Amino acid sequence: MMNLTTTAYGTWSGGRFMHFGETLPEARFIGCLTAAYEAGIRTFVTADVYGNGKADELLGMAFKGVDRSTYCLVGMIGHDFYDGQRQGSRGYPRFTDAELRGPEGYAEYVRTATSRSLERCGTDRFDVLMLHNPDNTGFTSEAVWQALRHTRDEGLAGMLGIAPGPANGFTLDLIGCYEQFGGLIEWAMLILNPLEPWPVDGSLPACERHGVKVLTRVVDHGGLFHGDLGEGHVFKPGDHRMFRPDGWVGHGMAKVERMRPIAEKHGLTLLEFASIWNLSHPGVESVVPTFMQEAGEGARLIEDKIREFARLPEIRLTPDEVSAVRQLGDNTGCMTLKGASHRHLTSERPDEWPLRPELLELAVRYGLGTAW
Numbered sequence: 001m002m003n004l005t006t007t008a009y010g011t012w013s014g015g016r017f018m019h020f021g022e023t024l025p026e027a028r029f030i031g032c033l034t035a036a037y038e039a040g041i042r043t044f045v046t047a048d049v050y051g052n053g054k055a056d057e058l059l060g061m062a063f064k065g066v067d068r069s070t071y072c073l074v075g076m077i078g079h080d081f082y083d084g085q086r087q088g089s090r091g092y093p094r095f096t097d098a099e100l101r102g103p104e105g106y107a108e109y110v111r112t113a114t115s116r117s118l119e120r121c122g123t124d125r126f127d128v129l130m131l132h133n134p135d136n137t138g139f140t141s142e143a144v145w146q147a148l149r150h151t152r153d154e155g156l157a158g159m160l161g162i163a164p165g166p167a168n169g170f171t172l173d174l175i176g177c178y179e180q181f182g183g184l185i186e187w188a189m190l191i192l193n194p195l196e197p198w199p200v201d202g203s204l205p206a207c208e209r210h211g212v213k214v215l216t217r218v219v220d221h222g223g224l225f226h227g228d229l230g231e232g233h234v235f236k237p238g239d240h241r242m243f244r245p246d247g248w249v250g251h252g253m254a255k256v257e258r259m260r261p262i263a264e265k266h267g268l269t270l271l272e273f274a275s276i277w278n279l280s281h282p283g284v285e286s287v288v289p290t291f292m293q294e295a296g297e298g299a300r301l302i303e304d305k306i307r308e309f310a311r312l313p314e315i316r317l318t319p320d321e322v323s324a325v326r327q328l329g330d331n332t333g334c335m336t337l338k339g340a341s342h343r344h345l346t347s348e349r350p351d352e353w354p355l356r357p358e359l360l361e362l363a364v365r366y367g368l369g370t371a372w
Contacts, residue, residue, distance in 0.1 A: 001158030008043035008288035009036040017050035023290035033062035040308035043072040048117040049079035060122035078132035096137040098158040103143035110147040129157035135350040160329030169337030172359040182210035192216040203263040215286040225274040
């Protein structure tokens with residue numbers, strides 16, 4: 001078993017399965033995985049639902065013949081694209097959807113989904129198996145976590161983790177999950193970057209308390225920290241970032257410019273700065289940006305961004321610098337959070353549900369207030 005390394009690469013990069021920038025052809029997509037490995041990145045993250053298994057297959061092609069002991073592989077399962085029907089923009093239902101199966105069927109699904117993903121990846125084990133975008137049942141069900149434990153105990157995974165999403169939030173749900181199943185959870189993949197410190201910073205003390213190590217995604221904040229977006233950038237139709245508020249690029253870059261002196265003080269590029277800011281938090285041990293080939297002439301090559309990231313310096317910011325950056329990027333209250341909330345009286349979506357009294361008690365205990 002290999003633990004996660006400081007730098008990681010995810011198969012959502014390259015625009016094929018999550019639409020950021022240009023959609024890379026298969027050969028170049030595989031080439032980016034190879035370039036990441038050759039540059040020194042040794043942790044790779046995939047999810048079975050990306051392309052209904054296609055991302056797994058391409059990763060398997062990229063690493064065919066590569067010594068399995070030389071890289072860490074993180075797999076994610078949770079969306080049932082085998083028996084479930086795609087629900088438009090909501091995607092596929094979680095395997096815990098009551099219309100698909102009850103708790104008695106969780107273990108069989110988890111083992112089967114894990115085995116099929118591994119087969120596509122061309123290997124026999126994940127170093128970490130994560131529960132991907134869980135619904136309320138995924139956060140709270142003993143049957144779910146025992147199913148994951150059994151799969152780990154069979155040798156299909158070395159460690160277990162949780163990857164909430166797809167949007168941000170789930171802070172209280174994560175803390176509640178750690179309190180209930182913390183003995184099983186060794187890793188969490190969470191959204192964090194200098195322009196998006198909230199709400200994840202509220203759950204990091206709980207991660208540290210329960211010994212949960214953190215892999216942070218969206219480190220680049222939609223590409224801003226790659227340094228090749230500017231005011232007036234034209235995104236291609238279908239690019240996920242078109243759903244962000246108007247003016248988000250200019251607003252974000254204005255904040256980045258105020259942070260730049262700290263980056264320059266340490267001789268860091270913007271992506272290095274964002275990554276190291278994340279890693280300067282207790283519990284954060286790995287970072288995985290989204291790499292994209294932006295549209296338009298003069299855009300940086302995605303391969304160059306990957307190689308730059310692979311050279312990430314082994315330095316950390318001081319607590320005062322971390323705090324100063326957080327204040328500059330403070331985004332508290334800027335979005336409607338997913339997960340448990342006072343806003344919901346019923347669970348009408350798989351990523352939103354009512355706030356249970358025990359979660360409110362946790363919020364008070366962790367000093368997170370009651371406004372959820």
